[in-house]
Structure formats: structure tokens, C-alpha cells
Amino acid sequence: MAETDTRSIKVLFREWRQGDAEAGQIMAQRFADWYYAIATSRLGEDAGRDPCETACSKFGEGVANVSESRALVAWAHKIIQEELAGKGDRVSDGDDANAYTGNQRPKTLLARARVAIPDAVELLERCYRSGTTENIEPLPVLKARYKVKQWLRDNAGVPFDVAPDEPVLDRAPMPLYESGRMATPAEEVNFEQWMISDLDLCKDIAEFAHFAIALRGGLPSAEEFVDDRPATASNTPAPISDAAMDSGGGGGAATVAGLGIGALVIGGGIVAVLLLGGLAAFFLM
DSSP: OOOOOOOOHHHHHHHHHTTOHHHHHHHHHHHHHHHHHHHHHHHOHHHHHHHHHHHHHHHHHHGGGOOOGGGHHHHHHHHHHHHHHTTTSSOSOOOOOOTTTTTOOHHHHHHHHHHHSHHHHHHHHHHHSTTOOOOOOHHHHHHHHHHHHHHHHHHHOOOOSOOOSSOOGGGTTHHHHHTTOOSSHHHHHHHHHHHTTOHHHHHHHHHTHHHHHHHHHOOOOTTTOOOOSOOOSTTSOOOOOHHHHHHTOHHHHHHHHHTTOOEEEETTTTEEEETTOTHHHHHOO
């Protein structure tokens, strides 16, 4: 998704309240992307869809009643929390192949990566595996996570957009969040509320969600894993371009239309945007 507007959520909210419809559209899209990242990371693509859509609808219905910008994020976060609470909060395992992974199972791709970069994958396994109590420093895990993303992008054709050589140090808690290992519920709340200030962070979490969930359930052991097909980028999808998404063309936009996703109406019709555009259009394939 193209995102060039640098205004904060608080600024966008205030300007929308003053009658700036464009600011309201940008704000609504950011909340939709944020909801998608949280729901998909916690529950996966399929199970997270309904809570995400419902949260977007409730946001659109209620945001006009929020009068103070400082209360907006906490109010909006409570909506997605309540929707997720009825779905089990966070899934502990999954291995669904989909178009984004080139119709290959995430555990298979991670097991292949483990052959090539064993230290990085094994560190992720130690951190993400559900039920683990091992005390692990988050920054080395973050670096290993990006090393794995780079390998999957370059060798298995997974079209990750966020895989820097030098990670943003402030994002060190991200693997702890994805693995459900933050020290307290309040810490997790603070992290999720911080996410909306950084759309790149939301995208990073959303695009790795299939693999984070696979890691939570554990990978097949080296003895169990049989690699019957070498990793190749030739038969996996290329990422959808920003231009294609912004113009309404390409796989992402077509998917949104095909799902029958409607509009998110803010303030009684002042502003309407795609309910799940941007990140969601890219990943709901």
C-alpha cells in the first residue's frame, strides 16, 4: 500500500473533525490496516476476518461520538479486543497454504530455510513455540526473523516488503508479541496501540502472520522433514504493486471486490473508504 501522508492519527482525527474528508479517509484506512494486522497475527487470515470486519464496522458507527483525539486509539483498540476475545484471543498452531505463500505450507518453507540458515530458524523456534518458558533476548530474535524473511523472499518467492538488513531497534519486542510472550497483558496492549503509529510495522506483522502462527505450533524435526521440492521463486507470485492497488487493479483489489467487502462510513456518510483496503487487499488472497 502506498502511504505517503505523515500526519499522526491525532492530527488526522482533529482535521477530520474540522471537516477535512480526505483526512478522515486516510485515518479510517489506517485503522482498517491496524485491525487487520492485529486480527491476522492473533487468529490467522480466515479466523481473523470476521472480527476484523466487525471491528471496522463498529469503528465507523462510533467514531463520530469520540470527542477527544487522545481517547481515540484506546477506544478503537477496545473494539478489536472485544471482537478477538470471543474467538480465543490467539491461535497456537496453523499451516495453511495460500496464494501469498505460493500455495506452499509455511512449515515446509520454514523447514527448508532451516536447512540453509539453521541458527536463525532455530532461534525463532525457541522463541515462538507455544508454551516455551525460555528467557530469550528479543533483539537477536528480531534479527533472525528478518534473516528468515529475506531467505524466504529470495529463495521461496514469498513477496515480503519489510525485510531490512538493519532492523529498527524499537521493534525488538515484535517477536515477543507475535509469539504471545509479552510479560504482562498491559505490555501487549501498549504494543498494539503503538502499532498504529507505524503502518510499516503493521505491514511487517501482517505479512509474517502465516509463518508466526506456524512457528507457534512447532516445525517438523529434521528427521521428520522430507524436502520433496526445492525452493524456487519461478512458480510463486510476485508482489502486487502499489500502483495496481491504488488504481483498483491487480489481484488485491479484485480480491476485495470478490469478497463483497463494503464501505466503512464515518460520521453519517461524511467519508467512505474500503473496509479492508491497503494491507488487507494485499494479503486477503
